[in-house]
Amino acid sequence: MTAALNWFFSENAEGIVLEDDLVPDPTFFVFCGELLTRFRGDARIWGIGGDNSFRVEPEGDGSYGFTRYALIWGWASWSDRWAHYDARLESWSRDSVSWLHGGEKRYFSKVLNQILREGRPDSWAFPLSSTVLMGGGLWVFPKKNLVRNIGFSEDATHTKNPSSNRANVLVSPITTMRHPLSISADPRIDKKIFKKVYEASLAKRAFVKARLLARFALKTPIAAFRDR
Secondary structure, three states: OHHHHHHHHHHOOEEEEOOOOEEEOOHHHHHHHHHHHHOOOOOOEEEEEOOOOOOOOOOOOOOEEEEOOOOOOOEEEEHHHHOOOOOOOHHHHHOOOOOOOHHHHHHHHHHHHHHHHHOOOOOOHHHHHHHHHHOOOEEEEEOOOOEEEOOOOOOOOOOOOOOOOOOOOOOOOOOOOOOOOOOOOOHHHHHHHHHHHHHHHHHHHHHHHHHHHHHHHHHOOHHHHOOO
């Protein structure tokens, strides 16, 4: 996927990225198109997301808000932002990240350090999240969910829990665009997003893994567990 994104942004100054398990509302494309134009020259904005399956609304009357987290279930960006993509997590390795709050530091230290040590999870999304976070970038997220993820199953690579609160969340159109008065991430909103997107997904992955191990144990002959 990283190679595909490198090629895509080498051929296009800006664009929209959708994976095959995502079903967008038609207004998602209008939303991305308008904001790609609006923030084209604003280096503070690193991406535009269509996902609000976590059901956190930004403050105020705007049709969207800003977060420090890269939300990639349907997103758009520019080639000059993608050029900063830190696939090797070099900025993470250099920084002590003392400025992260406790939950963030525990979560990202666990995941990103495991990628550095073991090369897993094999995901381009975590380095992108690190790139935006470490670079102080902002990411747009919509007030209404614009993209439905239909890819949750135990056979999926990452979204393994079909009973997740973020699975198959219905979309709602954004018919009137209202721009927020300020461009900044609200720490209170970020904490809500962190708990629902990152902390919750980590706990659910652990639950699904335990359930799969339990099923394997039930299907495995008892003799296989005896000392030989």
